Amino acid sequence: MTPSGDPQPHQSPEPLSKQRLRLWLRLLRAHRSIENHLREQLRLTHSSTLPRFDVLSALDRNRDGLRMSELSARLMVSNGNVTGIVDRLEAEGLAQRVSVDGDRRAMRVRLTEDGLARFAEMAAEHESWVDSMLSTYTETELSTLITLLARLEEDET
Amino acid sequence: MTPSGDPQPHQSPEPLSKQRLRLWLRLLRAHRSIENHLREQLRLTHSSTLPRFDVLSALDRNRDGLRMSELSARLMVSNGNVTGIVDRLEAEGLAQRVSVDGDRRAMRVRLTEDGLARFAEMAAEHESWVDSMLSTYTETELSTLITLLARLEEDET
DNA sequence: GCCTGAAGTTTTAGGCTTGAAATATCCGTC
DNA sequence: GACGGATATTTCAAGCCTAAAACTTCAGGC
Numbered sequence: 001m002t003p004s005g006d007p008q009p010h011q012s013p014e015p016l017s018k019q020r021l022r023l024w025l026r027l028l029r030a031h032r033s034i035e036n037h038l039r040e041q042l043r044l045t046h047s048s049t050l051p052r053f054d055v056l057s058a059l060d061r062n063r064d065g066l067r068m069s070e071l072s073a074r075l076m077v078s079n080g081n082v083t084g085i086v087d088r089l090e091a092e093g094l095a096q097r098v099s100v101d102g103d104r105r106a107m108r109v110r111l112t113e114d115g116l117a118r119f120a121e122m123a124a125e126h127e128s129w130v131d132s133m134l135s136t137y138t139e140t141e142l143s144t145l146i147t148l149l150a151r152l153e154e155d156e157t
Numbered sequence: 158m159t160p161s162g163d164p165q166p167h168q169s170p171e172p173l174s175k176q177r178l179r180l181w182l183r184l185l186r187a188h189r190s191i192e193n194h195l196r197e198q199l200r201l202t203h204s205s206t207l208p209r210f211d212v213l214s215a216l217d218r219n220r221d222g223l224r225m226s227e228l229s230a231r232l233m234v235s236n237g238n239v240t241g242i243v244d245r246l247e248a249e250g251l252a253q254r255v256s257v258d259g260d261r262r263a264m265r266v267r268l269t270e271d272g273l274a275r276f277a278e279m280a281a282e283h284e285s286w287v288d289s290m291l292s293t294y295t296e297t298e299l300s301t302l303i304t305l306l307a308r309l310e311e312d313e314t
Numbered sequence: 315g316c317c318t319g320a321a322g323t324t325t326t327a328g329g330c331t332t333g334a335a336a337t338a339t340c341c342g343t344c
Numbered sequence: 345g346a347c348g349g350a351t352a353t354t355t356c357a358a359g360c361c362t363a364a365a366a367c368t369t370c371a372g373g374c
Binding site for chain 1: 173174175176177178179180181183184185186187188189190191194196217233234284287288290291292293294296299300301303304305306307308309310
Binding site for chain 1: 361
């Protein structure tokens with residue numbers, strides 16, 4: 001597999017870019033594997049979806065509500081996307097839109113009482129699913145991974 | 158933030174499960190950030206999409222073709238999903254379905270000449286985009302991340 | 315007050331994705 | 345060689361997602 005007769009033995013036989021590509025593929029597969037499992041659990045035990053859970057989670061961390069645009073920025077998805085998910089959460093009675101005084105363009109989205117309770121149930125199970133899927137790592141390894149992955153966000157322009 | 162007056166100082170003040178949850182969130186954000194950027198580049202420079210690229214990539218690594226079900230397993234997506242993407246790739250002339258002799262249920266998907274050439278162009282740029290997005294890591298850090306993330310796949314039941 | 319560009323949100327068209335149902339074929343058993 | 349369960353793929357309905365266009369409102373400059 002490795003090209004034979006490397007003329008410069010002090011250099012890695014494999015360029016860094018290949019290694020970076022490999023990391024991206026690993027990241028992709030790790031993400032997909034975990035996400036698929038969480039999606040299934042959420043569907044089976046709560047008849048819900050990951051995007052809805054993500055929105056509820058953001059709202060739970062911001063009890064006084066978030067604007068639509070803040071929501072889409074936090075979740076790193078498009079504005080139009082959030083519109084649809086919040087529509088469904090409102091239809092389910094888990095979230096509500098309230099107008100922002102001083103700016104009639106904007107909307108603040110908040111959890112309802114039901115949404116708060118419902119999310120608490122889901123979040124507890126969600127945490128245990130993640131817990132068991134990532135149980136292979138020691139505390140040190142977790143720290144390493146978190147620190148290294150965090151660097152990707154710092155670098156953002 | 159940390160609960161004050163920890164009665165058992167030998168224990169970590171934060172349960173491992175919280176740390177695991179944090180890792181999952183980091184992974185999620187890292188993935189989304191990279192994916193969003195790749196999607197944009199692919200759209201702007203090749204008028205294509207990530208799912209199509211992923212299928213082409215799998216086919217490029219398997220020149221004699223893959224069955225629909227092998228394709229969906231490799232990409233970790235549903236069967237029905239692959240059907241639609243391959244439909245579009247066929248319409249674009251980049252892939253083709255050929256029948257498998259000995260089994261009239263199955264289909265083998267292959268790259269066309271055009272698909273092969275087209276993918277080669279895309280792949281070169283794709284690699285350079287990934288290269289620059291992951292340039293923050295040293296060779297050692299890359300190895301660490303790859304090794305640790307690979308463990309998630311080994312553990313799969 | 316009125317214009318003009320910017321900001322917040324929704325709408326739209328098209329593609330991606332899933333889970334479940336439908337189709338077609340295979341294969342072992344009788 | 346007919347039956348019946350398993351396998352490979354497609355179809356379907358519903359939801360997710362994006363980029364771009366459309367709408368509404370805001371904020372300054374005149």
